[in-house]
Amino acid sequence: MPQIxxxxxxxxxxxxxxxxxxxxxxxxxxxxxxxxxxxxxxxxLPQPQPVPFSHRHHAAELGIDCRYxxxxxxxxxxxxxxxxxxxxxxxxxxWTNSPMLKPVRDSYETGRSIxxxxxxxxxxxxxxxxxxxxxxxxxxxxxxxxxxxxxxTWQATxxxxxxxxxxxxxxxxxxxxxxxxxxxxxxxxxxxxxLGRKLVREYKIQSLTSCDTxxx
Amino acid sequence: MTPEGVQKIAEADxxxxxxxxxxxxxxxxxxISSIVLGQRRRPGWFIGFAFSFLLVLLLFASISYLFVKGxxxxxxxxxxxxxxxxxxxVWWIGIGHAGTLISAxxxxxxxxxxxxxxxxxEAMTLFAVSCAALFPxxxxxxxxxxxxxxxxxxxxxxxxxxxxxxxxxxxxxxxxxxxxxLLFWYVGLIPDLATLRDRAKSRTKQIIYxxxxxxWRGSAIHWSRYEIASLLLAGLATPLVISVHTIVSYDxxxxxxxxxHSTIFPPYFVAGAVYSGxxxxxxxxxxxxxxxxxxxFITPKHLENCxxxxxxxxxxxxxxxxxxxxxAFYSGNVFDKYMILNRMFGPYWWVYSAVILCNVLLxxxxxxxxxxxxxxxxxxxxxxxxxxxxxxxxxxxxxSLSRDFTPSAWGMYMPTRWDxxxxxxxxxxxxxxxxxxxxxLPAISIFEMRHELAxxxxxx
Numbered sequence: 179m180p181q182i183x184x185x186x187x188x189x190x191x192x193x194x195x196x197x198x199x200x201x202x203x204x205x206x207x208x209x210x211x212x213x214x215x216x217x218x219x220x221x222x223l224p225q226p227q228p229v230p231f232s233h234r235h236h237a238a239e240l241g242i243d244c245r246y247x248x249x250x251x252x253x254x255x256x257x258x259x260x261x262x263x264x265x266x267x268x269x270x271x272x273w274t275n276s277p278m279l280k281p282v283r284d285s286y287e288t289g290r291s292i293x294x295x296x297x298x299x300x301x302x303x304x305x306x307x308x309x310x311x312x313x314x315x316x317x318x319x320x321x322x323x324x325x326x327x328x329x330x331t332w333q334a335t336x337x338x339x340x341x342x343x344x345x346x347x348x349x350x351x352x353x354x355x356x357x358x359x360x361x362x363x364x365x366x367x368x369x370x371x372x373l374g375r376k377l378v379r380e381y382k383i384q385s386l387t388s389c390d391t392x393x394x
Numbered sequence: 395m396t397p398e399g400v401q402k403i404a405e406a407d408x409x410x411x412x413x414x415x416x417x418x419x420x421x422x423x424x425x426i427s428s429i430v431l432g433q434r435r436r437p438g439w440f441i442g443f444a445f446s447f448l449l450v451l452l453l454f455a456s457i458s459y460l461f462v463k464g465x466x467x468x469x470x471x472x473x474x475x476x477x478x479x480x481x482x483x484v485w486w487i488g489i490g491h492a493g494t495l496i497s498a499x500x501x502x503x504x505x506x507x508x509x510x511x512x513x514x515x516e517a518m519t520l521f522a523v524s525c526a527a528l529f530p531x532x533x534x535x536x537x538x539x540x541x542x543x544x545x546x547x548x549x550x551x552x553x554x555x556x557x558x559x560x561x562x563x564x565x566x567x568x569x570x571x572x573x574x575x576l577l578f579w580y581v582g583l584i585p586d587l588a589t590l591r592d593r594a595k596s597r598t599k600q601i602i603y604x605x606x607x608x609x610w611r612g613s614a615i616h617w618s619r620y621e622i623a624s625l626l627l628a629g630l631a632t633p634l635v636i637s638v639h640t641i642v643s644y645d646x647x648x649x650x651x652x653x654x655h656s657t658i659f660p661p662y663f664v665a666g667a668v669y670s671g672x673x674x675x676x677x678x679x680x681x682x683x684x685x686x687x688x689x690x691f692i693t694p695k696h697l698e699n700c701x702x703x704x705x706x707x708x709x710x711x712x713x714x715x716x717x718x719x720x721x722a723f724y725s726g727n728v729f730d731k732y733m734i735l736n737r738m739f740g741p742y743w744w745v746y747s748a749v750i751l752c753n754v755l756l757x758x759x760x761x762x763x764x765x766x767x768x769x770x771x772x773x774x775x776x777x778x779x780x781x782x783x784x785x786x787x788x789x790x791x792x793x794s795l796s797r798d799f800t801p802s803a804w805g806m807y808m809p810t811r812w813d814x815x816x817x818x819x820x821x822x823x824x825x826x827x828x829x830x831x832x833x834x835l836p837a838i839s840i841f842e843m844r845h846e847l848a849x850x851x852x853x854x
């Protein structure tokens with residue numbers, strides 16, 4: 179009976195078996211990395227806004243406190259996007275004819291809000307409350323990054339569950355004294371672990387890794 | 395008691411009929427492989443396959459609509475949060491167990507009557523497990539996240555699945571079962587695929603069967619490796635027959651619901667699985683042997699042995715029913731007592747009656763040798779038992795959920811047309827896969843039949 183396959187079939191079969199295994203591994207790795215990448219997480223991508231608001235100018239150069247605009251961060255789950263009135267507290271007197279600020283003036287006159295593009299967003303199935311984090315010593319820049327360097331605002335972290343768990347499992351790595359929460363230039367001290375453990379006890383940080391803390 | 399002694403007792407009343415006189419290795423191979431290689435094509439196959447494929451299309455349509463609209467299109471609601479999807483899952487997985495029992499356990503017990511039925515029974519297992527595996531994915535609220543059930547690491551959430559949950563154990567049980575069954579079936583197929591490769595007339599068939607046969611030469615080394623692999627896989631598959639449906643039963647026993655929280659479930663489910671599985675084997679074997687003229691291989695004695703296993707497991711299932719009822723009253727627990735009374739006399743009393751009729755009363759006819767030897771009787775009983783076992787799963791899942799502890803939480807289950815559509819579609823999937831199997835792969839193990847012939851010749 180004549181052979182059905184050429185002798186090269188031996189090589190082809192070995193190559194394809196190992197090749198398939200390697201391709202599956204490479205594909206899995208690639209898919210995982212894509213899922214971690216800014217394409218999916220929107221990390222480090224400045225978002226275009228109707229008005230090119232610069233946190234670097236307002237928060238770092240002018241020294242305006244975060245709470246001046248994000249005024250409900252200490253009392254509410256939502257930190258609050260400022261209303262046009264807040265912008266006009268200064269811009270009714272400064273840069274009053276600037277073309278960059280025209281949408282702000284139009285909004286003030288017509289009463290229609292500015293449609294800001296949301297930069298930091300969690301999915302609806304994850305419950306997040308700003309006020310408890312701020313009250314327990316988590317600083318703004320811990321999660322929102324070096325906001326004082328951002329001319330246009332971007333999401334500084336991946337905001338994936340694994341990132342949240344990184345702190346929720348070990349809050350002593352990230353907690354800071356309450357009076358430093360709104361300091362955008364704060365750097366963790368060399369004794370962060372010792373300080374952190376002390377603050378976790380002092381601020382009574384608890385119940386962080388139960389599923390229903392965030393998935394209510 | 396040696397295996398040979400067991401064998402002799404099994405054959406005492408009437409041994410397995412030998413193959414017809416004049417059978418040779420060539421005629422055995424011819425009869426079985428000609429179904430595949432085209433000389434004995436049947437128009438009925440095409441009609442059957444076309445009808446099954448229509449049901450498969452219905453299945454795809456229903457699944458698409460389900461993914462778009464969500465599980466609300468089904469009749470599930472509070473309190474009956476598990477409906478047809480879980481009933482179908484348990485039923486299909488149960489059916490698969492008979493194939494593995496025939497392939498693995500009967501192999502290790504040296505039961506020769508398994509030879510002609512084990513190939514298509516194992517195929518039946520694989521297709522049943524495929525149908526079953528759909529349902530846990532479909533019944534998820536976000537089915538596209540089904541892969542979260544597998545403990546893959548690293549993941550973006552840095553959490554493991556809930557290892558304390560039987561729903562996660564199911565993932566391991568069913569995927570192990572599917573893998574081992576597939577391997578066992580495929581390894582067993584290799585010598586037959588080589589037979590088909592060697593007998594194929596067209597170049598395409600030669601290449602396809604040749605690739606699938608993986609270079610099998612039939613040399614002594616190959617056969618030696620085959621025997622070892624086969625025994626190892628049989629050894630791996632044997633505990634799965636017991637463990638897989640035990641794990642599936644834990645889906646229910648872990649809950650505190652009356653009617654579910656029962657320690658009899660693991661053996662009762664496994665027996666029920668083998669019961670419905672053998673019923674499905676008969677439902678498939680009887681038309682197969684008739685339409686493809688395989689009566690010389692699948693003899694009435696084979697069918698009778700299947701019927702005996704059915705009867706035995708049916709008695710275990712009946713014992714399970716009796717014990718549940720007894721324990722409900724013996725426990726003195728008001729909720730368990732009510733659960734049994736509700737099953738028998740509540741709004742679903744007709745399900746209970748049908749279950750007792752189909753699973754306990756009618757199969758008692760199998761005590762009679764005349765019924766066990768009657769092909770039409772066996773076929774009818776196999777259908778009745780399959781329906782009865784589906785209703786029993788319905789009874790366990792739905793009736794227990796419909797009335798639990800507080801009367802304010804009671805409710806009824808109304809299956810919607812999509813529930814029925816997916817059930818019918820799963821039948822279509824099973825049937826289509828089976829039709830394709832009959833058409834393209836040898837439905838009976840060719841080399842094992844040749845081995846049978848050799849054994850018979852030695853005895854003469």
